[in-house]
Amino acid sequence: MIPEAAQIFGSDPISLVFQIIFTLVFVVFIFYGQRIQMILMLNEVKNSLLRLKYIRDEGRKVAIETIKELGKPVTDPTTRVDQFLEYISIPPEAMDPAGVVYKLEHILDIQDTRLKDEVKLMAPQATPTQVNNLETSLEIAMVLNIIYKVIRHYYILGKKTYSLYVIMQVQMALPLIMREAEAYAAALKATTYGQPWGDGAGQLVAGKLIYGHEQRKIEKDYLVSTIQIEGRTVHVLKGEGPGGNVGKPGEAIKQVIEENNGKIASIIIIDAAQKLEGEKVGEVAEGIGVAIGGPGVDQFKVEEELVKYKIPVNAVVIKEDVGDAVSPMRKEVFDAVDTAIERVKRVIMERTKEGDVVIVAGIGNTIGIGQ
Amino acid sequence: MGEESETTETPEPAQRVSSYFFLTIFIVLIISFAALGFAINSLYHGQAQGTDLVWPTIFLVIGFVGISFSTYVLFQTRQRVMQLSLELPPVMTTITCQKCGFKNQRIFERGDYIFKDAGPCPKCSDKLLVSAIYREVKEKPKKEIF
Numbered sequence: 001m002i003p004e005a006a007q008i009f010g011s012d013p014i015s016l017v018f019q020i021i022f023t024l025v026f027v028v029f030i031f032y033g034q035r036i037q038m039i040l041m042l043n044e045v046k047n048s049l050l051r052l053k054y055i056r057d058e059g060r061k062v063a064i065e066t067i068k069e070l071g072k073p074v075t076d077p078t079t080r081v082d083q084f085l086e087y088i089s090i091p092p093e094a095m096d097p098a099g100v101v102y103k104l105e106h107i108l109d110i111q112d113t114r115l116k117d118e119v120k121l122m123a124p125q126a127t128p129t130q131v132n133n134l135e136t137s138l139e140i141a142m143v144l145n146i147i148y149k150v151i152r153h154y155y156i157l158g159k160k161t162y163s164l165y166v167i168m169q170v171q172m173a174l175p176l177i178m179r180e181a182e183a184y185a186a187a188l189k190a191t192t193y194g195q196p197w198g199d200g201a202g203q204l205v206a207g208k209l210i211y212g213h214e215q216r217k218i219e220k221d222y223l224v225s226t227i228q229i230e231g232r233t234v235h236v237l238k239g240e241g242p243g244g245n246v247g248k249p250g251e252a253i254k255q256v257i258e259e260n261n262g263k264i265a266s267i268i269i270i271d272a273a274q275k276l277e278g279e280k281v282g283e284v285a286e287g288i289g290v291a292i293g294g295p296g297v298d299q300f301k302v303e304e305e306l307v308k309y310k311i312p313v314n315a316v317v318i319k320e321d322v323g324d325a326v327s328p329m330r331k332e333v334f335d336a337v338d339t340a341i342e343r344v345k346r347v348i349m350e351r352t353k354e355g356d357v358v359i360v361a362g363i364g365n366t367i368g369i370g371q
Numbered sequence: 372m373g374e375e376s377e378t379t380e381t382p383e384p385a386q387r388v389s390s391y392f393f394l395t396i397f398i399v400l401i402i403s404f405a406a407l408g409f410a411i412n413s414l415y416h417g418q419a420q421g422t423d424l425v426w427p428t429i430f431l432v433i434g435f436v437g438i439s440f441s442t443y444v445l446f447q448t449r450q451r452v453m454q455l456s457l458e459l460p461p462v463m464t465t466i467t468c469q470k471c472g473f474k475n476q477r478i479f480e481r482g483d484y485i486f487k488d489a490g491p492c493p494k495c496s497d498k499l500l501v502s503a504i505y506r507e508v509k510e511k512p513k514k515e516i517f
Contacts, residue, residue, distance in 0.1 A: 190462075193462075194483070196505075328479075330507075368483075370484045
């Protein structure tokens with residue numbers, strides 16, 4: 001039949017076959033091009049979802065195994081862990097923003113107490129340090145579960161509706177989401193072992209400054225030690241380690257300022273900061289402002305005190321990417337701690353005079369870092 | 372109900388690549404090699420006998436495309452399987468003596484933390500201290516343009 005048709009169209013059979021194929025492909029792409037693109041995008045999302053599911057399941061498994069190992073529970077904690085992973089916390093209404101920070105702080109306090117109580121019930125034999133680490137591990141497992149469920153939601157929604165908008169937004173955001181999920185997956189194992197995170201760089205700076213000096217406990221999970229640097233009295237604040245804990249640096253700084261009746265020559269805050277692509281891990285940068293991350297409650301409280309007493313604030317940050325911040329501390333970050341200490345001392349020397357009182361606060365998760 | 376009704380209470384293990392998938396790729400690979408072999412054979416003998424070279428050329432193209440496609444898919448699948456593992460990077464603990472400077476580095480053990488008392492120094496019997504815990508990332512040297 002093809003040779004006859006070829007004779008009619010005046011070409012050889014092979015050319016005719018190719019012509020038909022190309023015409024068919026052209027027509028198919030005109031009508032189904034977008035759908036094919038969506039199928040490819042959905043397939044990409046599906047592959048990532050598969051990996052997210054694996055990460056989520058591994059996270060859950062690691063958390064359960066660690067609870068069984070450290071907490072020696074009488075009953076199987078699996079059901080409780082599963083309930084924990086589905087835990088929700090609802091942020092306060094911000095239609096009338098006045099006082100929302102304190103409402104948020106209250107919610108965060110309740111959440112912290114609730115989660116700690118849950119962990120204590122799941123792992124009755126765990127030490128306070130282990131309870132902190134287990135709480136952090138479960139929180140990470142919870143985040144991984146949420147990431148998986150949100151991506152799964154968009155994947156299924158995309159499949160149901162074949163909406164380019166739904167599929168495209170999840171497909172485009174996936175590379176960054178996967179990076180974050182993989183970082184949390186690495187953090188999970190580090191946390192169960194109690195290894196210091198990259199995020200703890202600021203706490204390590206404070207730890208190195210106060211090691212061997214007398215320390216006293218202050219506001220929630222923070223310690224203060226008073227040391228002398230070149231004739232200045234320096235109150236160094238560090239989160240109480242080595243358990244996984246960020247404490248409440250805002251409250252701690254506020255307390256030390258109030259104890260000194262606001263007579264503080266300078267506050268230096270040290271924290272890990274997210275680096276931009278192209279910047280080196282462990283770069284130390286200096287500037288002004290309250291370098292406290294998180295939901296913003298602590299930053300707000302410190303800023304209120306700064307305005308009240310007109311205290312200058314300096315920041316020293318150690319740069320790392322989000323993956324390094326929540327995974328075991330990299331050597332570059334560890335080495336940068338000594339550079340940061342030198343920078344803190346230089347700021348003290350240049351920005352204050354002898355006899356002044358200075359506050360140096362380490363910020364971050366203090367897991368794996370004692371004092 | 373499928374994926375919609377899935378709960379986190381009894382999560383199934385992550386789905387692996389199906390063996391049917393590998394079988395299909397394997398068949399495609401065999402057909403591609405056969406097409407390639409046929410094409411080369413026909414081209415070699417065809418040239419000698421002066422016969423039509425259109426079909427051998429088409430088979431040659433089919434063979435190359437088939438082999439490229441199946442090796443690409445196999446490579447992608449292998450990468451995906453390799454990625455399905457959560458490896459903990461080796462973390463090192465450094466123990467030092469504050470007095471004599473004795474230094475020992477070992478793999479991190481559960482319970483280690485920075486500033487932890489690590490017992491007496493084997494050299495001077497003074498206090499040993501966990502002075503560092505970190506992981507070393509070996510990055511390939513990159514040509515930096517910017």
